[in-house]
Amino acid sequence: MRSFLLIAFLIVGSTSFSQQYTVSGSVKDSTNGEDIFGATVKVKELENTGAVTNAYGFYSLTLAAGTYTLIYRSSGMRTQEIKVDLTSGDQTLNIELGVPTDVLQVEEVKVTAVKENENITGSGMNVTQFDPKDIETIPVIFGEKDIVKTIQLTPSVKSAGEGNAGFYVRGGGTDQNLVLLDEATVYNGSHLLGFFSVFNSDAIKDVSLYKSGIPAEYGGRASSVMDVKMKDGNLKKFGISGGIGLISSRLAVEAPIAKEKGSFIISGRRSYLDLFLKLSSDENIKNTRLYFYDLNVKANYKLSDKDRIFVSGYFGRDDFGFGDQFSFDYGNATGTIRYNRIITDKLFSNTSVVYSNFNYQFTVGDSEDGFGVSSAIQDWNLKQDFSWYVNKNNTIKFGVNGTHHTFIPGVLTASNESFNEIRLDERYALELAGYVQNDMKIGKRFNLMYGLRYSGFDLVGGKSFEFDEKGNIVSDSLYDRWETIHYHHGLEPRLSMSYVISEKNSVKLGYNRSYQYLHQLSNSTTSSPTDIWVPSSNNIKPQIADQIAVGYYHNLKDNMYRISTEVYYKNLLNQIDYRNGADLVLNNEVEGELVYGSGRAYGAEFLIEKKKGNLTGWIGYTLSRSLRQFDDINDGNEFPARQDRIHDLSVVAMYRINQHLAVAGTFVYYTGDAATFPSGKYTLNGETVPYYTERNGYRFPDYHRLDLGLTWYMKDKKRFTHNLNFSVYNAYARENAYTITFQENQETGETEAIQTALFKIVPSITYNFKLK
């Protein structure tokens, strides 16, 4: 550790010490005053010299005394060039970038005007950024635009099933993605059993997905990081936007609190599928409750030119019920308070207090005769991050954070006298991390980002069990509230580098090691909100992932086309699976139901994008494997993970017909999921029982689907824009297998394989509007 820091500072310090001055400031969107994350500030006179704005729009650039031209760029914005005189002192330059005038009428449609070869020259190969506006015309199921569904159309990210908002990144599991909403961990990212993500696109500013070479500031999950940032609210004027769809409706209100000083946004969404169910003549369907809602709230205020405070929160809930016999509801709540301070023009600080909670409860029967089960996970997180813009070639980020986790695995309350009230042992843990990272430019062509993260996980207080190798309890011990049961820790090196061969092509490399201390237990194919999170302990070791990735990037025809190829290899340690017949619900000794093994995933990804013109879109293809090995499963032989999709193809095309009409289509094809099917049968109790020989030795039929969409931008009124979006999910009615079951045909006595498909054609229509 010490030698690492020494080397880091040696490199940092090696630049010459001529007279230097700093230009710093913020970059904002001129239409609404929102900070722009990832805008570039290039120095025209110097090759490979510049800065990138952080999540709060702040940049800082230290240059030798002189006069320079700075070029400010951000995707979809008009580029600005500003002359700056740095001969006599530091400068502050706050810039607002606007949308090019020729696209003002059709603002919804994003035009990529600039930052054309940022993919070549930037150091981050490993991050994909999404802006909800970019994907507005892409057709989605039920017409509910969903940024997670669009991310699933890119190589390296795969959907966790039909219409599912869960996703796999490069062979990892759905629980191996760190999903952050304004820094708060979102433990369950989906609504309605997975068909919608919790991210209301009206409230989302941007989404960054890190899939390899993950920056050292992030940690806690093995596979990827999805960092979702909420909109800050319009600093300039009042605005309302919303949408009315078949399944749900949205409304967002934003306004300045004090002009240019503070603003807020409140955005809500509710589904109303249950209203349609009431129309059914079937009593069972009629008595069904089935809806979700969510609310995003955010406010920010500038205390001074150097201090700014943000408060944001999310609250979402799903509610299912069936008469008074059964009800089930679950949801996330998160809250973040952030305090930004520009300490000097080279040092930026952010302090955050973050709260996150996920819980579910279900009740069976009524209050007089029934029972209920509830479970929760709750986090309090304190974070301190610094960005130090050392000089034009080095930006150092460092920080610490500590999280207190509370796990409430299950509480059973009963009014039915058959059941005893039961409260599974609560568990507590402190997760601590510190990191330092340098983003560095070497010469004109070489960018290097290297960092180190130290993470520790202290399971404290409560009861712990020791098990024998068959999962039977050998002994148990009781600990005081803050007494350590087990401390796990590790070093997580991170590296990302790029070499710019020319203006048109570059090669990049990324490596990261990540520790994951929380594990999700699930024993069904469909993701369920009742999947529980358990901490690393004396029995469960942290999952460790090592990943190396190499990529080549090439732009063609004046950056109209981008071609890229990335290959990766990922090694996973301490993976978790279950014993036969494992009971994961309301089980105090659930750790005895687990078995441990390892995994590996590797693949090659190809992507061709067309970024300009009336026709835009991409074709992505991935060839990959994801394998697991457990001593206790499959006779110790390696077997494919469920998400081992060998071939995966996504085609996205968006075509702008004229000012009023845009069409879009997506096509996906992938190898069917690996599955376990019987290789024989036998008779027990007079019934046929399947006999299995291997884990995941079979495949579902290949999956493919075409979606089509049409967006009609209706004539704008003065401050009012609106559009109608028609979409058809699964346009050629492919019956993709959701489940495959085997059953005996009553007539012939033969066993048959029956597949169930969830959706045939799903048409939908959504009306969107914006008043500003």
Place this chain on the structure above:
Amino acid sequence: MKQFALFIGMTALIAACQKKIDIDLNEAGPKLVIEANYNAEDSMVFVRITETASYFGSSSEPIVETAGVTITDQSGNATVVPYSSNGNYILHDYIPQFNTTYTLYVEHNGVTYSASCELNAIVPQSDIFIEQSTQAIGGGVQGGESSDDTTYIAFLVFQDPAAPGDFYQGEYTVNGAVKSGIENMILLNDDLTNGNMVTFPVFGRTFKQGDSLEIDFRAVDKTIYDYFTELQTLTETNSAAPANPDYFWSNGALGYFNAYGSSKKFVIFP
């Protein structure tokens, strides 16, 4: 969790469509299957020995007629279970000793397979409790009949002994013919109900006037509870990674050995 599964099922019903598909399955070599029951109430040992068969085949399962079957009590006294017919080996008048362990040996083609099971004291059923219902619990599929038909749900009732660590298996028969089967087999432990008077709904169906219901309720060994719990998860369609239940028999034969005494109750719905 059944309610939850039902719920997913109902949601899916709104749009789901099913069809038969062709899947190529590997042929596994035949494995021995031993299904052994010692019913203390009838003093009868009943052993059925068969082999696994091709999954999509429609022929009846291959039977094993030449195995040597022996049952041994806790003191080591061995008694031969003679071959009867059709793959069945039957021993009558085998007097039970409760709270002792029995071991069954099967010798076939030079390999000996063995399994042990404790014969637990009988826990009597108190009653079958019935209740009128407008809606079915759990097995709502059977509901929705015309409104003048009264439907009933039935409950198994018993007093759980004070000591923890009891395991139960219950099978029911409706109208003398329809069996609960493995899917609706009642499998209970007393983790949540120790020492209580337990009222547990009979999942899977509702009843009409004139229906009869018999519940055969057994206090069983933990190994039997575990085995059938694992077997039951195989009948649930959304299990991510189905696997054979853990081997009950030495040397990798499939099947189980259950020694039990049972308590039966019978009711006709008024």
